[in-house]
Amino acid sequence: MIARAFRMGLLLVLLVVLQTTVFPHLRIAGVVPDLGLVAAVAISVHYGPEFGGSFGFAAGLASDLFLQTPLGLSALAFALTAYLVGVAQSRLMRPAWWVAPVLAAAAGVVGGLLFVGIGGLVGQDQLFVLRSIRTILLAALYDGIVALVLFPLATAVARPDPRSPAALRAPGY
Amino acid sequence: MAEYRSNRRRTILILLILSSITLITLDSRGGGSGVGGTVRGVARDAFAPVQDGVDGILSPVEDWWDGVTRSGDIKDENRKLRRQLQAARGAADRAKAAAAENRELKRLAKLPIDGSIDAVEAEIILGSPGNFEATVGLNRGMDAGIGDNMPVVSGRGLLGRVSRASKSRSTVLLLTDRDSGVSLRDVRSNAVGVLNGRPEGSDQFLDFVKADDDVKKGDELVTAGSEDSPFPSGIPVGRIVSVRKRPGDLNPRITVALYGDASRTEFVRVLVWPVP
Numbered sequence: 001m002i003a004r005a006f007r008m009g010l011l012l013v014l015l016v017v018l019q020t021t022v023f024p025h026l027r028i029a030g031v032v033p034d035l036g037l038v039a040a041v042a043i044s045v046h047y048g049p050e051f052g053g054s055f056g057f058a059a060g061l062a063s064d065l066f067l068q069t070p071l072g073l074s075a076l077a078f079a080l081t082a083y084l085v086g087v088a089q090s091r092l093m094r095p096a097w098w099v100a101p102v103l104a105a106a107a108g109v110v111g112g113l114l115f116v117g118i119g120g121l122v123g124q125d126q127l128f129v130l131r132s133i134r135t136i137l138l139a140a141l142y143d144g145i146v147a148l149v150l151f152p153l154a155t156a157v158a159r160p161d162p163r164s165p166a167a168l169r170a171p172g173y
Numbered sequence: 174m175a176e177y178r179s180n181r182r183r184t185i186l187i188l189l190i191l192s193s194i195t196l197i198t199l200d201s202r203g204g205g206s207g208v209g210g211t212v213r214g215v216a217r218d219a220f221a222p223v224q225d226g227v228d229g230i231l232s233p234v235e236d237w238w239d240g241v242t243r244s245g246d247i248k249d250e251n252r253k254l255r256r257q258l259q260a261a262r263g264a265a266d267r268a269k270a271a272a273a274e275n276r277e278l279k280r281l282a283k284l285p286i287d288g289s290i291d292a293v294e295a296e297i298i299l300g301s302p303g304n305f306e307a308t309v310g311l312n313r314g315m316d317a318g319i320g321d322n323m324p325v326v327s328g329r330g331l332l333g334r335v336s337r338a339s340k341s342r343s344t345v346l347l348l349t350d351r352d353s354g355v356s357l358r359d360v361r362s363n364a365v366g367v368l369n370g371r372p373e374g375s376d377q378f379l380d381f382v383k384a385d386d387d388v389k390k391g392d393e394l395v396t397a398g399s400e401d402s403p404f405p406s407g408i409p410v411g412r413i414v415s416v417r418k419r420p421g422d423l424n425p426r427i428t429v430a431l432y433g434d435a436s437r438t439e440f441v442r443v444l445v446w447p448v449p
Contacts, residue, residue, distance in 0.1 A: 024300030
């Protein structure tokens with residue numbers, strides 16, 4: 001349990017460092033992927049919406065620390081998206097290799113819309129512009145690409161410790 | 174058992190939503206300067222050495238990769254000569270880069286800004302980590318005398334203002350951010366308008382200029398320095414590239430080319446304004 005929590009903490013730090021230091025230099029068409037969101041969705045798909053949603057909250061909060069928008073906005077968007085994707089995918093059949101990028105891209109669209117929508121409601125009027133749709137769609141595509149690497153990584157890091165109750169419930173990949 | 178899991182899921186979801194809404198409300202009310210601002214500052218300072226370290230790690234890896242791709246069969250004279258030629262070109266490129274850097278610093282020193290305003294030199298080290306904002310990160314913060322809302326200029330003109338400063342880092346809200354607005358004055362005619370930020374790559378417009386104001390293509394624009402503006406007057410910002418006036422329009426459509434471009438800037442000056 002402690003080892004898993006420690007691994008999750010390290011994953012969070014790694015994602016924040018990559019998001020703030022490396023990916024600003026790797027913009028494609030002016031956008032960056034939301035690494036925390038993609039990792040949260042991966043965890044939600046494999047280990048359940050509660051765990052994925054909680055990790056999404058933590059990852060979003062970590063992202064918020066480096067953004068101009070209010071603290072908690074990304075946390076809410078990431079948590080809700082990861083939770084919803086986790087609940088929805090439980091009705092799917094055993095996932096194929098292409099499911100990860102497709103789920104991540106879909107989550108990117110949902111997460112982006114939630115971020116802009118909730119942001120607009122709490123006074124971030126500058127987000128309510130048509131160009132935000134373009135940004136959301138491009139970033140979602142980028143999310144799909146990084147999911148090819150990030151899904152297996154996040155799933156491996158979040159794997160429950162052997163003999164823990166969570167390990168017995170985990171569906172595996 | 175299934176009902177227990179379902180209740181647990183619902184409870185966690187509600188807790189996450191309530192926590193987020195509480196944080197958003199507290200941070201919005203504090204205007205970024207309350208507990209949220211403090212937590213942000215601490216986090217940015219804590220991550221600063223890690224970010225520096227990653228930058229430091231990536232540079233040698235890049236150099237090593239360059240070295241690998243440039244090395245080859247040393248017995249092959251032709252390839253050796255090509256490598257030497259490449260090395261010479263590389264040195265020339267480095268010299269050009271150094272000269273450009275030198276020019277940038279000289280321009281920075283010559284920018285026509287009121288001499289009574291102190292300035293802090295800083296380097297742009299980070300881009301924006303998000304998709305809905307135009308910001309850059311500087312390598313200096315409050316320890317160097319930088320504070321919130323201070324204007325930031327490059328050698329060419331105004332870039333933006335400091336939106337958040339922690340002890341060792343500052344974030345600059347660029348003029349192209351949708352949350353940015355600055356009142357500008359036409360140097361030739363003294364007509365005044367407002368530049369509201371639009372994303373990089375889009376046209377920038379000078380809004381709220383009266384239809385009968387005298388503005389022409391080529392006019393230079395500087396900060397107006399109005400009473401409630403965070404910018405002193407007279408900082409070069411850009412020039413008018415087109416003016417479109419249509420009958421019946423209350424305001425002309427004025428397109429502006431900005432002088433400052435953060436993507437091509439390495440060194441900046443943060444103006445200590447308002448003067449303490």
